[in-house]
Amino acid sequence: MSSSAPAKVPAPEQPGAGRTYGALDRFFRISERGSTLSREVRGGLATFFAMAYIIVLNPIILGSAKDMYGHQLDNGQLVTATALTAALTTLLMGVIGNVPIALAAGLGVNSVVALQLAPRMSWPDAMGMVVLAGFVVMLLVATGLRERVMNAVPYGLRKAISIGIGLFIMLIGLVDAGFVSRIPDAARTTVPLQLGGDGHLNGWPVLVFVLGVLLTLALIVRKVSGAILISIVAMTVLAVVINTVAEVPSWGLTTPTWPGNPVASPDFGLIGQVSLFGGFGKVGMLTGVLFVFTVLLSCFFDAMGTIMGVSDEAKLTDGEGQMPGINKVLFVDGLAVAAGGASSSSATTAFVESTAGVGEGARTGLANVVTGGLFAAALFLTPVATMVPSQAATPALVAVGFLILAGSVKEIDWADYTIAVPAFVTMLMMPFTYSITNGIGMGFVTFAVLRLAAGRGREVPSAMYAVAAVFAFYYLMPALGLT
Numbered sequence: 001m002s003s004s005a006p007a008k009v010p011a012p013e014q015p016g017a018g019r020t021y022g023a024l025d026r027f028f029r030i031s032e033r034g035s036t037l038s039r040e041v042r043g044g045l046a047t048f049f050a051m052a053y054i055i056v057l058n059p060i061i062l063g064s065a066k067d068m069y070g071h072q073l074d075n076g077q078l079v080t081a082t083a084l085t086a087a088l089t090t091l092l093m094g095v096i097g098n099v100p101i102a103l104a105a106g107l108g109v110n111s112v113v114a115l116q117l118a119p120r121m122s123w124p125d126a127m128g129m130v131v132l133a134g135f136v137v138m139l140l141v142a143t144g145l146r147e148r149v150m151n152a153v154p155y156g157l158r159k160a161i162s163i164g165i166g167l168f169i170m171l172i173g174l175v176d177a178g179f180v181s182r183i184p185d186a187a188r189t190t191v192p193l194q195l196g197g198d199g200h201l202n203g204w205p206v207l208v209f210v211l212g213v214l215l216t217l218a219l220i221v222r223k224v225s226g227a228i229l230i231s232i233v234a235m236t237v238l239a240v241v242i243n244t245v246a247e248v249p250s251w252g253l254t255t256p257t258w259p260g261n262p263v264a265s266p267d268f269g270l271i272g273q274v275s276l277f278g279g280f281g282k283v284g285m286l287t288g289v290l291f292v293f294t295v296l297l298s299c300f301f302d303a304m305g306t307i308m309g310v311s312d313e314a315k316l317t318d319g320e321g322q323m324p325g326i327n328k329v330l331f332v333d334g335l336a337v338a339a340g341g342a343s344s345s346s347a348t349t350a351f352v353e354s355t356a357g358v359g360e361g362a363r364t365g366l367a368n369v370v371t372g373g374l375f376a377a378a379l380f381l382t383p384v385a386t387m388v389p390s391q392a393a394t395p396a397l398v399a400v401g402f403l404i405l406a407g408s409v410k411e412i413d414w415a416d417y418t419i420a421v422p423a424f425v426t427m428l429m430m431p432f433t434y435s436i437t438n439g440i441g442m443g444f445v446t447f448a449v450l451r452l453a454a455g456r457g458r459e460v461p462s463a464m465y466a467v468a469a470v471f472a473f474y475y476l477m478p479a480l481g482l483t
Contacts, residue, residue, distance in 0.1 A: 028098060028364040033316075035363040040100075043362025044370025047102050049226035050356035053396050055378055056232060056388045058082045058105040058345060060254070064176065064390075065114035067123045068282065073270065073344065075254070079385045080266040081345035087375035089336035089348050094368025097329040100357050101310050102371045103336045106349035107400060108165035109298045111172055112436050113346045117279070117291055125279035127341040129288065132276060133295040134338025134347070141330045146300075152463035156416075157443060158301045159408040160423035164430035164439045165298065166404030171431045173397025176390045177209040178252065204242045205251050205391045208235050212395030220399060225356050228396045235392035251389040259383035266379040270344035290474055293467075294437045295337075299347050303333045306350040314358045418454050422447035441471035 025031050030040060059078035066072050086104035093101055109130075117126035140146035174180045179201070180193045196202055201210070212235040219227030239256035242248065280288035307330070311323045318324065333350060340348035357367050378385070414420045426443030430436050448468040451460045 024366070028366045030364055030366060033363040035361060037366075039361030040364060040366040041370055043100055043357030043360040043367040045357075045374070046225055046360040047100070047351075047354050047357035047362070047367065048371045048374040049229050050353040051102060051104060051351045052374075052378070053228045053232050053393065054086065054104045054107070054351075055079060055083050055375075055385050056393045057107065057396055058110055059386070060176065060390050060393055061107075061110045061172070062114050062344075062346060065118050067118040067126065068121055071123060073123060074267070075386050076382050077267045077270045078345065079382045080268055080379060081270045081343040083375050083378045083385075084266070084268070084271070085336075085340050085343045085345045085348050087372045087379070089332070089339055089372075090368050090375060091372035092335070093329065093332045093350075094365030094372065096365075097325070097332050098365040099307075099311060099316060099323075099329055100314060100362035100364060100367040101307060101329070101350050101354045102357070102368055103333070103348050103350055104375075105340055105346045106299065106302065107169050107397070108302070108436065109295060109349065110346035111165075111169060112294055112298060115172075116294070116435060116437060120287075121279040121282040122275065123344065124273050124275040125282060127344050127346075128274045128276040129279050129292050130295055130341030130347050131274055131338045132292050132341075133299060134334055134336070134341060136292070136296055137300065137334030137337055138331060141327060141334055146304075146330055152461040153301070154419055154447070156412040156419040156423050157426060157447060158305070159411045160426040160443060161297065161301055161440060162305070162408045163405050163423075164427035164443075165302070165436060166401040166408075167427060168401075168430040168434075168436060168439075169397045170401030171434075173394035173401070176252070176397075177394040178203075178206055178391070179209055204246060204248050205239075205389065208239050208242065208389070209391040209395060211235065211238070212392055213398050216395045216399045217402070220403070225359070228399060231395055231399075232388060232393055235395070236388045239389050239392050240387075251391065254386060254389045256387055256389045256392070259387055262384045263380050264383050266382060272342060273344050274342055286470075286474065286477075290437060290441075290470070293470075294440060295347060297440055298436060299333075299337050299349050303350045304330075306352045306354075307333065309352060310350070310354045310358060313355050314363050316363070418447065418450040418456065421450060441474065444468045445472050445475075 024037075028040075030037065059075050059082060063073050063075045063078055082105050086102070089103040093099065093103055113126050113130060117129060137146070178197060180195060181197050183189055183191055183194050196206060212231050215234060216228055216231040219230055224230065236256060239251070240258055243251070243256050279291070283291065307326070308317070308323065311317055316323055323329070336348040340346050357371070412420065412423050422443045425446045426439045429442050430439030433439070444464065445468045448460055448465055451457055
């Protein structure tokens with residue numbers, strides 16, 4: 001899941017504006033929506049530069065994890081899979097949904113796959129569960145149940161899930177950059193983390209990270225389009241210079257060295273490496289279902305909010321806030337989740353950075369065609385993408401975590417403790433337990449219990465009671481001797 005500050009939408013031009021675009025205009029309804037060809041192209045470019053950081057970040061998150069057999073995914077293959085899936089799904093959303101909403105591997109969901117699924121099964125098993133989650137999303141759309149299921153979870157809890165994921169990916173960024181590290185058990189302390197590797201901030205890599213965070217936030221404050229990408233490029237250049245002139249013992253996963261040949265053929269080795277049901281044999285049916293459910297929730301609610309938010313910014317909703325033809329958009333979103341798993345790039349979802357394109361005037365799916373084309377071009381720049389050290393890319397995680405928090409925390413009704421307390425539990429348990437599953441489960445259980453305690457049990461949908469019961473049973477399994 002990702003986020004950025006909404007851009008101001010310029011006043012639309014009069015439909016047509018003295019220009020006709022023939023079949024292109026009729027297919028994408030450019031003039032009908034008060035846009036122009038140039039606005040759509042500019043919007044597509046702005047969206048790509050606002051979200052292209054995912055080509056770097058997704059391989060870092062997935063590539064740094066190991067499955068239960070100790071296997072790691074190849075960084076170059078991950079870059080290919082990430083760019084390819086973003087290109088195809090963004091193009092599909094543009095052509096089928098005709099909305100300027102781009103898609104790519106979701107931040108937060110990839111953390112679930114890397115840190116919760118993969119350590120307990122093989123990578124093909126983990127990606128198979130992502131594919132299954134995508135199938136469920138498409139089934140919910142086809143049966144008309146997606147919006148009904150969405151309504152079962154209170155609005156405040158949906159926002160808390162987004163905030164928890166934001167805090168979680170921020171912590172991941174701090175850990176991956178070496179800004180904080182785990183205190184070893186030998187230290188015999190209850191404090192879990194420390195600053196740097198020894199209680200202090202040492203070394204050039206950490207300095208690059210700190211400067212990257214400050215630059216990213218400064219650009220966001222200045223409302224600079226593509227702030228995250230600009231920061232990644234600037235810090236990568238700085239890291240290359242530092243690595244050239246100074247002796248740096250280790251940058252971690254990637255050493256910032258300019259490749260001899262920046263252009264290379266994409267490596268499609270991860271495409272199709274999926275086992276749909278193998279994971280259930282590793283973790284059991286109940287845990288497997290909960291894993292699929294966690295991926296489903298992460299994609300389900302984040303995408304729903306993003307789609308409605310961006311479409312509202314683009315003035316594509318009616319007077320009641322509904323978007324005509326939303327089922328097509330939701331179906332492509334579900335297909336994108338499955339496609340992300342099939343390519344081993346994790347679940348693909350709608351990116352709120354699409355508001356950058358809307359701010360440039362994009363109103364139709366033609367902007368997505370431009371964005372998708374640029375992602376396709378990025379397939380041939382794998383050597384450049386894989387030279388970016390984590391210290392240059394992870395400042396984006398900190399910034400995105402803040403933006404998710406800033407955009408969602410005010411939407412929670414803190415005066416209603418039956419919502420506020422479960423929301424508080426949800427958002428804190430994700431980073432504190434390093435688990436999105438725990439955050440969602442504990443939040444749902446707390447919500448059901450508090451509503452019953454307040455005598456408001458009838459206000460809780462039956463679906464919420466069922467989900468809370470499943471999570472409660474899951475947490476009681478060790479005590480019951482079922483694990």
